[in-house]
Amino acid sequence: MSDPKKECQCTPHQIQKYLSKISGPLLGRIDLHLEVPALPSHDLMANARAETSQAIKEHILKARALQKGRFAGSGAAANGYMSHRQIKEFCAMDNEGKELLKKAIDELGLSARTYDKILKVARTIADPAGSEQVQTEHLAEAIQYRSLDKNGWG
Numbered sequence: 280m281s282d283p284k285k286e287c288q289c290t291p292h293q294i295q296k297y298l299s300k301i302s303g304p305l306l307g308r309i310d311l312h313l314e315v316p317a318l319p320s321h322d323l324m325a326n327a328r329a330e331t332s333q334a335i336k337e338h339i340l341k342a343r344a345l346q347k348g349r350f351a352g353s354g355a356a357a358n359g360y361m362s363h364r365q366i367k368e369f370c371a372m373d374n375e376g377k378e379l380l381k382k383a384i385d386e387l388g389l390s391a392r393t394y395d396k397i398l399k400v401a402r403t404i405a406d407p408a409g410s411e412q413v414q415t416e417h418l419a420e421a422i423q424y425r426s427l428d429k430n431g432w433g
Contacts, residue, residue: 284317310359310396311424342406358403363395370398376415383422397421 287294306312346357349369355361361369372380384394401413401421410417 308392310400313424338407342403345406358399358406361395361399361402366395366398366402370402370413372413372418373415376413376418379415379418379422387425389425393425397425400424 289297343357350356350360350365353365355365358369380394380397383389383397389397397418398413398421401417404417404420405413408417
């Protein structure tokens with residue numbers, strides 16, 4: 280947790296004390312961990328064209344319809360509700376993806392719950408992209424959404 284423009288004045292002990300307010304098991308139940316740095320004024324004021332809300336809504340509706348069809352009659356409403364068996368079925372990875380996830384587990388000390396969450400998020404990233412299989416880039420993005428795990432909280 281840092282700001283590139285302001286150096287943290289906290290001691291390592293103060294940082295650890297603050298982070299300990301959220302237990303590892305509780306944090307493991309949160310799907311996405313993101314650091315959102317402050318944007319520089321020139322980025323905030325730029326006239327860059329962003330995807331419209333309507334276009335984003337269409338992507339989401341398409342992905343939700345895909346998930347609804349995938350889980351019809353199974354009791355799961357969306358990727359976030361997949362059972363471990365469904366994760367194995369719908370989050371198949373190639374060898375490169377397996378190696379990436381193995382490395383993340385070993386280096387970050389991730390729990391079984393976090394492993395499942397990464398796969399569910401990767402499947403959710405793959406759906407709007409129209410990908411049948413969870414690809415390495417989907418796994419890499421899902422792993423990046425676990426920023427607090429990088430600090431030993433998985």
